[in-house]
Amino acid sequence: MNRLDRKLGLLSALPLTAVLALSFVAPMLVVAIFSVMPQKVFSFANMPDFSSYRVFLEQGYYKSLMWSVGMAFAATLILLVLCWPLAYGMAKVFGRFTLVLTIAVVASLFVSENIRLFGWVLTLMKGGLIEGHLRAFTGISFDTPLYGVPIIVFGLVYVYLPFMLFPLAQGIAMVPDDTRQAAYDLGASRWQVLWQIEVPLAAPGIVVGSLLSFVLACGALAESKILGGQAVIAIADDIETAFTFGQNWPLGSALSVILIVIIGVLALYGVGRVDLDAIMGRRR
Amino acid sequence: MDSTALLRLRGIVKKFGSFTALNGIDLEIREGEFFTIVGPSGSGKSTLIRLLVGMDDLTEGTIWLRGERIDQTPANLRPTCMVFQSLALFPHMNVGQNIEFPLKLRKVAPQRRRERVNELLDLLRLPRSYYDKRIAQCSGGERQRVALARALAFDPEILFFDEPLSALDYRLRKTLEKELKDLHARTGKTFVYITHSLEEAMVMSDRIAIMREGRFEQIAVADEIYNRPVSRFVAEFMGEVNLFEIRADAGGTLSGKALEIAPDARLDALAPGTEALLMVRPEYLRFDGPGERFEFALSGTLHGEYALGSRIQYEIETETGMVTVEKLREDRVRLKEGQPVRVGFDAADTHVIAEPA
Amino acid sequence: MPTSRSTRIVLYVYGILVIAFLYLPLVSVSFASVSKARYLSFPIRRYSTKWYGEALKSSTVSELVSTSLTIAVLVTVISVVIAFFGALAFARYDWRHRTLFQKFILLPIFFPQTVLGLALLMWFNSLGIIPSWKTAVVAHLVWIAPIATLIVAIRAYSFDPALEEAARDMGAGTLSILREITLPLLAPGLVSAGLFAFLLSWGNFPLSLFTTGADSTLPEWLYAKMVSGYSPLVPTLGVMSVVGSFLLIFTALALAWLVRANREARAAQQ
Numbered sequence: 054m055n056r057l058d059r060k061l062g063l064l065s066a067l068p069l070t071a072v073l074a075l076s077f078v079a080p081m082l083v084v085a086i087f088s089v090m091p092q093k094v095f096s097f098a099n100m101p102d103f104s105s106y107r108v109f110l111e112q113g114y115y116k117s118l119m120w121s122v123g124m125a126f127a128a129t130l131i132l133l134v135l136c137w138p139l140a141y142g143m144a145k146v147f148g149r150f151t152l153v154l155t156i157a158v159v160a161s162l163f164v165s166e167n168i169r170l171f172g173w174v175l176t177l178m179k180g181g182l183i184e185g186h187l188r189a190f191t192g193i194s195f196d197t198p199l200y201g202v203p204i205i206v207f208g209l210v211y212v213y214l215p216f217m218l219f220p221l222a223q224g225i226a227m228v229p230d231d232t233r234q235a236a237y238d239l240g241a242s243r244w245q246v247l248w249q250i251e252v253p254l255a256a257p258g259i260v261v262g263s264l265l266s267f268v269l270a271c272g273a274l275a276e277s278k279i280l281g282g283q284a285v286i287a288i289a290d291d292i293e294t295a296f297t298f299g300q301n302w303p304l305g306s307a308l309s310v311i312l313i314v315i316i317g318v319l320a321l322y323g324v325g326r327v328d329l330d331a332i333m334g335r336r337r
Numbered sequence: 338m339d340s341t342a343l344l345r346l347r348g349i350v351k352k353f354g355s356f357t358a359l360n361g362i363d364l365e366i367r368e369g370e371f372f373t374i375v376g377p378s379g380s381g382k383s384t385l386i387r388l389l390v391g392m393d394d395l396t397e398g399t400i401w402l403r404g405e406r407i408d409q410t411p412a413n414l415r416p417t418c419m420v421f422q423s424l425a426l427f428p429h430m431n432v433g434q435n436i437e438f439p440l441k442l443r444k445v446a447p448q449r450r451r452e453r454v455n456e457l458l459d460l461l462r463l464p465r466s467y468y469d470k471r472i473a474q475c476s477g478g479e480r481q482r483v484a485l486a487r488a489l490a491f492d493p494e495i496l497f498f499d500e501p502l503s504a505l506d507y508r509l510r511k512t513l514e515k516e517l518k519d520l521h522a523r524t525g526k527t528f529v530y531i532t533h534s535l536e537e538a539m540v541m542s543d544r545i546a547i548m549r550e551g552r553f554e555q556i557a558v559a560d561e562i563y564n565r566p567v568s569r570f571v572a573e574f575m576g577e578v579n580l581f582e583i584r585a586d587a588g589g590t591l592s593g594k595a596l597e598i599a600p601d602a603r604l605d606a607l608a609p610g611t612e613a614l615l616m617v618r619p620e621y622l623r624f625d626g627p628g629e630r631f632e633f634a635l636s637g638t639l640h641g642e643y644a645l646g647s648r649i650q651y652e653i654e655t656e657t658g659m660v661t662v663e664k665l666r667e668d669r670v671r672l673k674e675g676q677p678v679r680v681g682f683d684a685a686d687t688h689v690i691a692e693p694a
Numbered sequence: 695m696p697t698s699r700s701t702r703i704v705l706y707v708y709g710i711l712v713i714a715f716l717y718l719p720l721v722s723v724s725f726a727s728v729s730k731a732r733y734l735s736f737p738i739r740r741y742s743t744k745w746y747g748e749a750l751k752s753s754t755v756s757e758l759v760s761t762s763l764t765i766a767v768l769v770t771v772i773s774v775v776i777a778f779f780g781a782l783a784f785a786r787y788d789w790r791h792r793t794l795f796q797k798f799i800l801l802p803i804f805f806p807q808t809v810l811g812l813a814l815l816m817w818f819n820s821l822g823i824i825p826s827w828k829t830a831v832v833a834h835l836v837w838i839a840p841i842a843t844l845i846v847a848i849r850a851y852s853f854d855p856a857l858e859e860a861a862r863d864m865g866a867g868t869l870s871i872l873r874e875i876t877l878p879l880l881a882p883g884l885v886s887a888g889l890f891a892f893l894l895s896w897g898n899f900p901l902s903l904f905t906t907g908a909d910s911t912l913p914e915w916l917y918a919k920m921v922s923g924y925s926p927l928v929p930t931l932g933v934m935s936v937v938g939s940f941l942l943i944f945t946a947l948a949l950a951w952l953v954r955a956n957r958e959a960r961a962a963q964q
Contacts (some may be wrong), residue, residue, distance in 0.1 A: 055392065055393045055394050055788075056394050057411070057868075058787045058788045058789060059787075059788070059789045059790060060789075061782070061787050061789075061868065062782075062783050062787030062788065062789025062790075062792060063783075063789055063790075063791075064779075065779035065780065065782040065783040065787065066779070066780065066783035066784075066789075066791075066795050067779075068775070068776045068779050068780065069776050069777075069779070069780035069783070069799060069839060069840070069843060070795070070798070072776060072835055072836070072839055073798065073799065073802065073836065073839075073840070076814060076817070076832050076833070076835065076836045077801070077802050077810075077836050079817055080810070080813035080814050080816065080817035081813060083813060083816045083817045083820055084809075084812075084813045084816065087816060095819075096820075097820070138705060138708060139705070139708060139709055139712055141705070142705035142706070142708070142709055143709075146701075146702055146705050147705070147706070147709065150706065150709060154709055154712075154713065156943070156947065157713045157716065157717075158712075158713075158716065160939070160940060160943050161716045161717065162893075162894075163893035163894065163896070163897050163939045163943070164720065164897060164935075164936050164939065165897040165898070165899055165912075165913040165916065165932075165935065166897075166899065167899050167913055167916055167917045167920060168719075168720075168723060168913075168916060168932040168935065168936065169719050169720065170719070171719070171723065171916075171920050171928065171929075171932065172718070172719020172720050172721075172722045172723040172932075173718075173719045173722075174920075175719070175722035175723060175725075175726050175736075175929070176718060176719055176721075176722040180735040180736060181722065181736055182718075182721070182722040182725065182736050184736075185735060185736025185737055186736055186737050189736075189737045211715070211716075214712075214716070264804075265804065268804045268806075269804070269806070271806065272805070272806020272807070272808060272809060273806070274806075274808045274900065275899075275900075275917075278921060279920060279921070289806055289808045289809065292808065292809060292812065293808060293812070296812050296815075296904075302816060305812060306816070309809045309812065309813065312806060312809060313805075313809065316804060316805070316806065317801075320800070320801065320804045321797070324797050324800055325797070329793075329796050329797075330785075330851075333785070333844075333847060333848055333851050390863055391863075392859050392862070392863070411862075412859070412862045412863050413862045413863070413864075413865050413866055413867055414865070415863075417863075418863055418864060419860070419863050421856045421859070421860055422856075423854050423856045425854060425856035425857050425859065425860035427857060427860075427861075427875060428857075428879070429878045429879060438861070438864060438874075439864040439865060442864065442865045442866050442870065443865065471957075487864070488864075491864045491865070
């Protein structure tokens with residue numbers, strides 16, 4: 054580490070740090086301050102109290118939080134199982150097809166999440182792409198799976214698939230082929246190789262992928278609104294309502310703070326355990 | 338102090354946190370010499386060269402170039418240039434653009450730049466048509482030459498080399514070592530080369546410095562280092578060697594573990610009443626035979642015989658440990674493993690290292 | 695142990711199914727966009743491109759598109775500049791707080807965007823700034839600039855720091871190193887970062903929702919119509935937006951391929 058590198062490093066970090074300080078850290082502070090203001094005020098010029106946090110406990114907002122966390126957890130587990138074989142294929146088996154898959158998956162990310170979820174509504178609704186055609190050709194009909202908890206989890210899995218897939222593929226790519234072959238050579242079974250070689254060595258990718266999916270799903274809003282038809286209320290939904298219809302900024306802020314703390318602790322813990330330089334391939 | 342020194346270092350210290358990488362380096366390098374710094378990895382040689390070109394800051398000490406202090410001068414203002422281990426050829430430029438990069442920085446006219454590039458391509462024996470070749474399409478040897486041409490285009494006072502040949506295969510390395518020595522002679526530049534390979538250093542250098550744990554152990558011409566190392570470290574670093582403990586009592590009588598010493602054997606370098614290490618290179622050891630007489634002799638059993646191309650190496654197990662003997666292939670001695678053998682040498686074949694065991 | 699043939703086939707089929715899964719909803723949207731009926735129901739009985747015509751004529755639509763486009767272009771330009779320097783601080787230079795900086799810039803990416811949008815709304819309010827498309831640019835930057843930085847950082851990781859050192863050694867100052875060595879070497883990363891920035895901004899909804907004030911972006915309008923008061927223009931505009939994005943991606947891919955093919959052809963001539 055020499056003087057020049059230190060100086061240039063600090064200088065080049067400045068623009069991004071300044072943007073984030075002004076439009077990320079500062080707003081978070083505002084949220085934190087508002088969260089301890091009395092109900093339904095719109096300025097800081099009030100005596101702080103913790104009424105919003107009381108409301109969170111008393112009026113059942115914790116239920117939304119539990120639903121959000123629970124559904125995010127379910128979605129993360131499903132994603133892990135669903136993405137592993139594909140990530141394995143991308144890292145070790147597919148040649149050119151990896152590129153095709155990558156482009157296809159990344160391109161889907163650029164389509165507004167609303168449009169994609171709306172597409173599922175059109176696909177799954179009564180008289181939608183699937184039920185409509187089925188009824189027209191066979192006369193068989195079925196109830197729409199829309200508007201329930203499972204379909205929200207389905208939506209979360211659908212939307213956050215890329216966030217699990219890519220880190221996982223990166224993690225699996227970090228497992229040297231030699232170690233796997235050596236393990237087989239030493240008599241390990243397929244399962245033993247998976248649990249004792251691949252999973253531990255791909256751990257950084259697993260951690261990043263799970264964390265990213267879980268955290269993003271915790272704060273998700275559109276899935277429950279568009280697909281779930283308000284079958285359950287997500288915490289992000291409560292936050293939005295508190296700000297808009299409720300005109301209760303302190304309550305919205307307190308709910309945000311609770312969500313931020315959960316996400317922040319998890320994110321810091323996870324990110325702190327991962328060597329970013331190693332995952333991204335630093336040379337020295 | 339050598340008044341003709343081109344580069345002079347005084348008391349160089351470099352610390353990384355609590356780790357001391359360089360611990361008091363003094364050195365003078367003369368104009369036009371090929372100077373090589375050899376050491377095992379972690380000895381501080383790369384750290385030293387990075388300080389010399391200005392890529393890292395030193396903790397203490399001073400560096401003079403032609404009597405001018407340069408240790409606080411940033412790398413881009415020092416009239417020195419380095420050939421990197423990775424060569425650091427710019428992948429987005431072709432061969433010609435790489436070579437003329439330092440000239441472009443000095444705003445040399447395009448016409449003149451092109452002439453200079455052609456001269457350098459000629460000097461390095463690369464075809465002039467390589468001007469437009471992409472770096473990615475050059476072979477390992479060609480890249481070496483391009484990196485050298487680029488460094489020469491800079492026209493530095495001193496050209497530094499950070500193990501540029503270490504990634505190449507053996508045969509190409511051998512060819513390039515000779516080319517480099519030849520280039521040194523033709524350009525008359527001062528070359529400072531670092532390597533972990535003693536063989537490489539021996540082929541090319543005027544003088545060699547052996548580095549160990551952030552200090553110089555010995556600085557001398559190649560022959561002297563090979564034949565008269567100052568320490569066990571240098572002796573062992575310079576290749577296979579046999580070291581025996583030796584003592585001279587107050588009357589000058591010699592004794593050593595497992596050594597049969599002839600009464601008339603004398604070691605002038607060993608003062609009476611002292612202990613030292615007696616160094617004998619494996620090629621100086623002789624097997625006992627009819628009419629053979631040794632000043633120093635050892636007995637043991639043959640442990641193994643190994644063919645090393647043009648030479649044969651024998652390992653003999655003795656009371657003081659394994660002793661190595663080397664013979665040319667045509668002088669091969671037929672011996673069976675486990676067979677008792679006697680070997681010996683004379684005082685003239687030895688070197689005394691004043692370092693007690 | 696090489697993967698067996700049957701495993702490979704299963705994996706390929708699985709990969710194709712996942713792609714189908716990702717794009718199935720867009721198929722439904724595309725069909726819906728060419729249905730003539732005002733109230734949609736499958737199977738579609740009469741096809742028509744009437745809604746496309748309406749969309750092109752509508753002044754609301756052109757206003758939405760121009761707002762979205764302005765935001766996206768500004769976000770792209772600013773993000774790429776920030777990301778160039780940010781990536782060097784992230785991946786290249788050894789400086790004291792590098793690991794802290796790395797973790798810090800990841801935080802916004804992990805953040806629920808709805809919450810971020812609301813927090814920004816309160817922040818702008820306490821500063822006395824009235825939200826408009828300009829504040830949405832700031833909101834997008836919080837999320838997109840770090841992502842762009844990561845993309846450029848991946849590129850920055852893969853180049854040898856000795857290249858910059860060599861240039862410095864031969865007399866180049868910091869600015870000429872940035873211009874002659876660093877910038878050309880990071881260029882492919884900057885192009886992808888720009889592409890990402892543009893497309894992510896173009897499609898973003900949760901950040902825009904609270905920060906555009908009286909202005910509205912295309913995804914916002916679509917959302918509003920989806921949750922209340924369906925309009926047959928929703929699938930039409932959705933398809934148009936998606937097709938626009940994909941055209942951009944394919945153009946970029948095709949250009950990248952052309953550049954490489956051209957380079958290889960030149961190399962083959964020698």
